Amino acid sequence: xxILSNLALGFSVxxxxxxxxxxxxxxxxxxxxxxxxxxGPSNGVAILIPIxxxxxxxxxxxxxxxxxxYYGAMYGGRISSILLNIxxxxxxxxxxxxxxxxxxxxxxxxxxxxSGVASFVxxxxxxxxxxxxxxxxxRVAFLFGPAEYFALYLLAFCTLxxxxxxxxxxxxxxxxxxxxxxxxxxxxxxGLPRLTGGNLHLYDGIDxxxxxxxxxxxxxxxxxxxxxxxxxxxxxxxxxVRVPWADVWLTKWTMLRSSAVGFIAGILPGAGASLGxxxxxxxEKSIAGExxxxxxxxPKGIAAPEAGNNAAAGGALVPMLTLGVPGSGTTAVxxxxxxTLNITPGxxxxxxxxxxxWGLIASLLIANVVLLLMNVPMVKVFVKVLMVPAxxxxxxxxxxxxxxxxxLSGSYFDLLLMIAFGVLxxxxxxxxxxxxxxxxxxxxxxxxxxxxxxxMTLSDGDVMYLFSSPISTGLWIAAIAGFVAPMFxxxxxxxxQAVTD
Amino acid sequence: MASDxxxxxxxxxxxxxxxxxxxxxxxxxxxxxxxxxxxxxxxGAVAAISSLVMIFKPDxxxxxxxxxxxxxxxxxxxxxxxxxxxxxxxxxxxxxxxAAGILSYQISPRxxxxxxxxxxxxxxxxxxFKFALGLGNIVAYRIPTPAKLWEAISILIPFVGH
Numbered sequence: 001x002x003i004l005s006n007l008a009l010g011f012s013v014x015x016x017x018x019x020x021x022x023x024x025x026x027x028x029x030x031x032x033x034x035x036x037x038x039x040g041p042s043n044g045v046a047i048l049i050p051i052x053x054x055x056x057x058x059x060x061x062x063x064x065x066x067x068x069x070y071y072g073a074m075y076g077g078r079i080s081s082i083l084l085n086i087x088x089x090x091x092x093x094x095x096x097x098x099x100x101x102x103x104x105x106x107x108x109x110x111x112x113x114x115s116g117v118a119s120f121v122x123x124x125x126x127x128x129x130x131x132x133x134x135x136x137x138x139r140v141a142f143l144f145g146p147a148e149y150f151a152l153y154l155l156a157f158c159t160l161x162x163x164x165x166x167x168x169x170x171x172x173x174x175x176x177x178x179x180x181x182x183x184x185x186x187x188x189x190x191g192l193p194r195l196t197g198g199n200l201h202l203y204d205g206i207d208x209x210x211x212x213x214x215x216x217x218x219x220x221x222x223x224x225x226x227x228x229x230x231x232x233x234x235x236x237x238x239x240x241v242r243v244p245w246a247d248v249w250l251t252k253w254t255m256l257r258s259s260a261v262g263f264i265a266g267i268l269p270g271a272g273a274s275l276g277x278x279x280x281x282x283x284e285k286s287i288a289g290e291x292x293x294x295x296x297x298x299p300k301g302i303a304a305p306e307a308g309n310n311a312a313a314g315g316a317l318v319p320m321l322t323l324g325v326p327g328s329g330t331t332a333v334x335x336x337x338x339x340t341l342n343i344t345p346g347x348x349x350x351x352x353x354x355x356x357x358w359g360l361i362a363s364l365l366i367a368n369v370v371l372l373l374m375n376v377p378m379v380k381v382f383v384k385v386l387m388v389p390a391x392x393x394x395x396x397x398x399x400x401x402x403x404x405x406x407x408l409s410g411s412y413f414d415l416l417l418m419i420a421f422g423v424l425x426x427x428x429x430x431x432x433x434x435x436x437x438x439x440x441x442x443x444x445x446x447x448x449x450x451x452x453x454x455x456m457t458l459s460d461g462d463v464m465y466l467f468s469s470p471i472s473t474g475l476w477i478a479a480i481a482g483f484v485a486p487m488f489x490x491x492x493x494x495x496x497q498a499v500t501d
Numbered sequence: 502m503a504s505d506x507x508x509x510x511x512x513x514x515x516x517x518x519x520x521x522x523x524x525x526x527x528x529x530x531x532x533x534x535x536x537x538x539x540x541x542x543x544x545g546a547v548a549a550i551s552s553l554v555m556i557f558k559p560d561x562x563x564x565x566x567x568x569x570x571x572x573x574x575x576x577x578x579x580x581x582x583x584x585x586x587x588x589x590x591x592x593x594x595x596x597x598x599x600a601a602g603i604l605s606y607q608i609s610p611r612x613x614x615x616x617x618x619x620x621x622x623x624x625x626x627x628x629x630f631k632f633a634l635g636l637g638n639i640v641a642y643r644i645p646t647p648a649k650l651w652e653a654i655s656i657l658i659p660f661v662g663h
Contacts (some may be wrong), residue, residue, distance in 0.1 A: 169554035176548035391609035395601035415585035
């Protein structure tokens with residue numbers, strides 16, 4: 001009963017009134033961040049990180065706040081999917097397929113409550129899965145040497161590239177942009193600057209927060225300027241909100257199956273929540289068959305992607321905590337947060353800092369309950385938030401981003417760099433080049449190179465050392481398969497098109 | 502088609518330049534001769550190959566905005582750049598009101614709401630940051646000397662600033 005005593009430790013950390021208050025604030029903020037179109041979980045968390053630092057929160061409090069925001073954003077994504085037919089974040093895309101048709105039938109309230117319950121089931125089961133699986137995986141992770149870590153990072157980039165984009169070359173370029181940026185700065189082993197072009201501002205390297213906020217938040221402003229903020233008004237009516245017990249009961253197996261599918265998809269390094277909701281929806285669709293009428297607003301079509309998406313969000317924490325390899329863009333940002341709080345994720349985290357891990361898990365459980373309570377009776381409050389017009393929202397987000405980055409270093413250089421990343425993000429997204437690999441590259445580039453260098457030093461420069469152990473060979477094969485397979489499966493696994501009016 | 506090819510060409514040139522720069526990385530006794538160069542060169546090589554694929558197998562052309570939108574976005578970049586350099590010498594309120602107002606006008610071109618959005622966001626966010634969150638390095642306003650102002654703006658002019 002190791003888990004129970006550990007969990008007791010976790011709750012003793014996470015259940016103080018102050019951290020509870022932070023959890024509630026985080027859940028509320030997170031739901032708003034997830035619900036607003038154009039403000040996804042990764043940039044939402046990224047914008048909040050610098051502000052968390054300046055508030056001077058300690059490691060546990062900061063983690064509780066940020067994971068609540070993370071889970072909250074996963075809940076919130078469904079609100080704009082259902083009401084506006086615009087996914088609030090990428091994983092919520094699948095929720096639009098049945099959520100919006102159901103809302104148009106005048107059952108917007110039912111759709112919101114049902115998806116909220118599905119989110120709860122998915123997230124709860126995933127958190128339980130995380131508790132059971134993570135300590136085991138942490139023990140396996142002790143077998144990982146530099147060669148294995150290098151292969152694992154490679155696997156993360158390959159699967160991410162395979163899933164996130166329609167064009168492998170483009171996702172490879174995106175990863176290279178990120179990795180290339182990560183190399184800039186003073187080299188840790190020689191103490192000499194690399195690739196800085198003699199610019200003193202670059203000696204410290206480029207802060208990933210600058211890149212994330214630029215690529216996501218600032219780029220979004222350009223998209224809104226292009227479209228003049230059109231298409232962000234609520235087209236469906238929200239009447240009384242009741243709990244549709246019949247639908248919840250009808251979809252119980254769908255929720256359980258989708259949670260399992262989503263959790264597994266989340267664990268794969270690099271795959272993340274979008275894959276989770278996609279696979280969950282497609283599985284349920286094929287189980288239901290033609291008679292299931294998926295895509296016309298059926299309850300199962302709403303429950304499946306939401307349970308899958310939230311389960312994947314929990315699953316993505318497994319590789320992040322045990323191996324230090326994030327499973328999605330947002331967990332990458334959370335990893336960044338951990339590293340800045342001087343917590344190094346990895347197998348030793350479970351033995352050295354149990355209060356952090358189990359406090360985190362306990363706060364996930366708390367956040368989940370808070371979110372269910374918030375999202376079912378109070379869903380109307382969040383619907384009100386969606387009515388904030390784009391011409392107030394986007395300038396506001398931009399200014400918050402500027403202040404956040406400015407409070408990090410107080411330097412104009414970072415701000416200019418952030419604008420440059422914004423322009424880059426706009427161009428990349430226009431060309432259908434995914435931006436998440438760029439972030440992951442900047443974040444993991446240093447560790448990946450470190451693993452390679454240690455492997456090369458250990459083996460005295462023998463390249464074959466990288467493939468020498470069964471684990472590393474397996475990871476290489478998985479990486480190559482993850483990169484190549486989508487090319488052939490593209491016709492089979494085509495993403496369903498969103499419904500149009 | 503053309504966009505992908507142009508972008509591929511740009512990344513190809515960047516990748517080659519990156520590899521060239523990587524060969525010039527200084528090394529010393531502690532780092533060994535080739536280790537600091539190895540990974541950057543690998544990245545450059547992968548990027549170069551991917552760029553070639555993009556040039557020879559481009560995707561369909563994306564929907565680029567009309568030239569008017571380009572102008573608007575260019576203007577937004579300039580506004581944000583000025584905001585970035587003026588935030589320190591002029592304090593928070595005035596630059597924020599201008600930047601937020603202009604951005605708001607660009608998203609929805611109506612003068613009065615944009616004006617109000619600028620003022621409202623500037624004061625509202627200042628109160629939020631300064632008093633609710635207690636961020637230290639935000640100052641309401643500063644009156645800069647002309648020399649300081651020029652120093653800030655000259656950052657944006659190539660080869661003049663530093």
